[in-house]
Amino acid sequence: MGVVGNVLSFSCYEGLVFGLVAIGVYLTLRVLAFPDLTVDGSYTLGGAVAAVLIVAGVNPFLASLAAIGAGFCAGLVTGILNTKLRIPALLAGILMMVGLYSINLRIMSGANVSLLREVTSFDIVADLLGMRSGSIVVSIILALVIAAVVFFILNWFLRTEIGLSLRATGDNEQMVRSLGGDTDKNILLGCAISNGLVALAGAIVAQGQGFADVGMGIGMIVMGLASVIIGEALFRPKGVAWLLVAAVGGAFVYRLFITIALRMGMAPGDLKLITAVLVVIALAIPYIRKKARREWIPPAVRW
Amino acid sequence: MSAKSLLQLKKISKVFSRGTVDEVKALNGISLDVKAEDYITVIGSNGAGKTTMLNVIGGVFPPERGGRVIVDGTDIAGLSEYKHAAYVGRVYQDPNIGTAAKMTIEENLAMAVLRGKSRGLRVACDKQRREEVREALAPLKLGLEGRLSALVGTLSSGQRQAVALVMATISRPALLLLDEHSANLDPRTAQIVLGLTEMIVKREKITTLMVTHNMELALRYGNRLIMMHEGRIVVDLNHEQRTGLTINDLITAFERASGSKFNEDELLLRG
Numbered sequence: 306m307g308v309v310g311n312v313l314s315f316s317c318y319e320g321l322v323f324g325l326v327a328i329g330v331y332l333t334l335r336v337l338a339f340p341d342l343t344v345d346g347s348y349t350l351g352g353a354v355a356a357v358l359i360v361a362g363v364n365p366f367l368a369s370l371a372a373i374g375a376g377f378c379a380g381l382v383t384g385i386l387n388t389k390l391r392i393p394a395l396l397a398g399i400l401m402m403v404g405l406y407s408i409n410l411r412i413m414s415g416a417n418v419s420l421l422r423e424v425t426s427f428d429i430v431a432d433l434l435g436m437r438s439g440s441i442v443v444s445i446i447l448a449l450v451i452a453a454v455v456f457f458i459l460n461w462f463l464r465t466e467i468g469l470s471l472r473a474t475g476d477n478e479q480m481v482r483s484l485g486g487d488t489d490k491n492i493l494l495g496c497a498i499s500n501g502l503v504a505l506a507g508a509i510v511a512q513g514q515g516f517a518d519v520g521m522g523i524g525m526i527v528m529g530l531a532s533v534i535i536g537e538a539l540f541r542p543k544g545v546a547w548l549l550v551a552a553v554g555g556a557f558v559y560r561l562f563i564t565i566a567l568r569m570g571m572a573p574g575d576l577k578l579i580t581a582v583l584v585v586i587a588l589a590i591p592y593i594r595k596k597a598r599r600e601w602i603p604p605a606v607r608w
Numbered sequence: 609m610s611a612k613s614l615l616q617l618k619k620i621s622k623v624f625s626r627g628t629v630d631e632v633k634a635l636n637g638i639s640l641d642v643k644a645e646d647y648i649t650v651i652g653s654n655g656a657g658k659t660t661m662l663n664v665i666g667g668v669f670p671p672e673r674g675g676r677v678i679v680d681g682t683d684i685a686g687l688s689e690y691k692h693a694a695y696v697g698r699v700y701q702d703p704n705i706g707t708a709a710k711m712t713i714e715e716n717l718a719m720a721v722l723r724g725k726s727r728g729l730r731v732a733c734d735k736q737r738r739e740e741v742r743e744a745l746a747p748l749k750l751g752l753e754g755r756l757s758a759l760v761g762t763l764s765s766g767q768r769q770a771v772a773l774v775m776a777t778i779s780r781p782a783l784l785l786l787d788e789h790s791a792n793l794d795p796r797t798a799q800i801v802l803g804l805t806e807m808i809v810k811r812e813k814i815t816t817l818m819v820t821h822n823m824e825l826a827l828r829y830g831n832r833l834i835m836m837h838e839g840r841i842v843v844d845l846n847h848e849q850r851t852g853l854t855i856n857d858l859i860t861a862f863e864r865a866s867g868s869k870f871n872e873d874e875l876l877l878r879g
Contacts, residue, residue: 466722466732467727469718470727472711473715481719482690484723485724485725
């Protein structure tokens with residue numbers, strides 16, 4: 306494989322894994338209209354839970370399922386803070402993000418857990434396929450299978466009666482209640498599924514890179530946001546299936562840019578700033594356009 | 609007319625901002641007995657308590673302690689709003705409240721079909737539902753049954769209100785609440801929506817409460833008329849008592865019952 310092949314295959318793997326984060330962000334932000342910042346914490350939570358369990362000798366696939374469960378619970382708590390205690394969504398997410406930092410340190414009994422000597426999901430898949438462990442092909446296959454399973458489940462779920470009620474909650478909460486839908490329950494469920502997916506991504510990344518670290522989730526929400534925005538801009542998706550594909554596609558394009566930037570010698574530490582600036586630009590463009598057209602612009606949302 | 613009570617309000621009071629200088633007694637011990645298949649028009653000036661009454665029946669907030677909302681023999685006062693929905697369909701003044709803009713006509717109706725039923729993991733818009741939705745939309749004669757996958761946000765407000773009306777009634781709730789549902793529409797569209805309302809209410813025999821500011825509408829539609837003032841029902845006319853009345857007769861009745869002068873604002877709203 307040449308340099309281009311390397312860059313593409315690596316972005317492909319990362320796009321699929323971080324596509325899970327993008328789908329999670331898409332679920333809360335776009336489907337529920339609930340800007341959920343829990344993501345930074347639940348991503349690390351997933352990595353930490355999976356890593357600790359694997360070190361303790363648990364099957365890596367089971368450990369990844371446990372990570373989903375942990376993320377699910379974290380999302381549930383965020384939803385409860387918002388619906389039952391009426392804490393604004395943004396603040397509920399920030400509180401969870403901060404709280405989870407301490408929890409993650411406790412889970413790992415320190416700042417990080419190494420998996421270098423452990424058998425991970427990647428090793429098992431490589432073994433099954435008879436390929437060299439650590440090969441990018443193995444990584445892509447594993448990530449692809451997981452992303453495909455998530456895609457099919459969500460594409461079905463969002464069309465069911467419960468899924469429809471969940472989507473409608475983000476569109477018109479008042480209407481859903483007046484038609485007999487329990488909007489609180491829908492928000493809880495949406496946040497829980499979203500953070501379950503994000504935690505799964507954390508668990509896979511930890512296994513792929515060979516360690517979980519308390520700082521691994523920093524900026525995840527912004528990355529997810531960037532992926533969703535890029536996906537929407539590039540694919541202009543309509544319908545549930547395409548929106549899910551667009552989230553993963555956006556994550557792929559985003560990771561492609563990042564990988565190229567790194568190849569060109571950019572310092573890894575600068576990437577978060579660049580991502581943040583990208584999101585700022587993407588969010589500001591509609592406003593600047595409206596301003597240029599002298600349209601009426603609603604006041605900025607403070608909560 | 610059937611003699612069976614469908615909705616009974618007993619000693620319903622509602623106080624907002626209790627204990628502050630802004631304290632408002634929005635409802636003052638209202639009792640009302642609505643027979644099955646009654647179509648009641650409700651009039652009264654701003655602040656009379658009309659919408660508060662609908663909100664209590666719809667479960668947006670509970671009445672003060674001791675108040676009872678009995679629908680078909682079940683006391684539903686104090687249940688959360690989404691549980692009230694099993695008994696009560698509602699159309700709001702603003703079509704944006706009754707429909708979800710970013711979802712298709714079919715998805716909106718599918719949500720409404722599931723009123724009062726538990727939502728499960730069955731695919732929401734299947735063939736059977738699509739037929740059900742088509743059949744419900746066809747009598748409107750707006751051509752919406754052929755545009756099931758159009759986003760509701762692309763419809764005009766009259767069309768949206770017609771969809772909202774079908775959504776409120778498609779699962780045949782015991783009670784239909786109309787909260788000035790034609791007030792935000794232009795006169796022609798309002799006429800169409802009121803006509804559709806009449807058709808659906810007659811066909812489904814739904815017991816209906818229609819709040820309006822418009823005295824002419826209150827006299828033209830329904831079989832019973834109540835007038836509210838300062839959180840009380842001050843005039844209650846059955847079909848015979850109402851027949852042949854003019855707007856001026858109503859104003860006289862109002863002034864006699866409430867002991868206060870009918871002010872100009874309200875006259876302007878005779879429409």
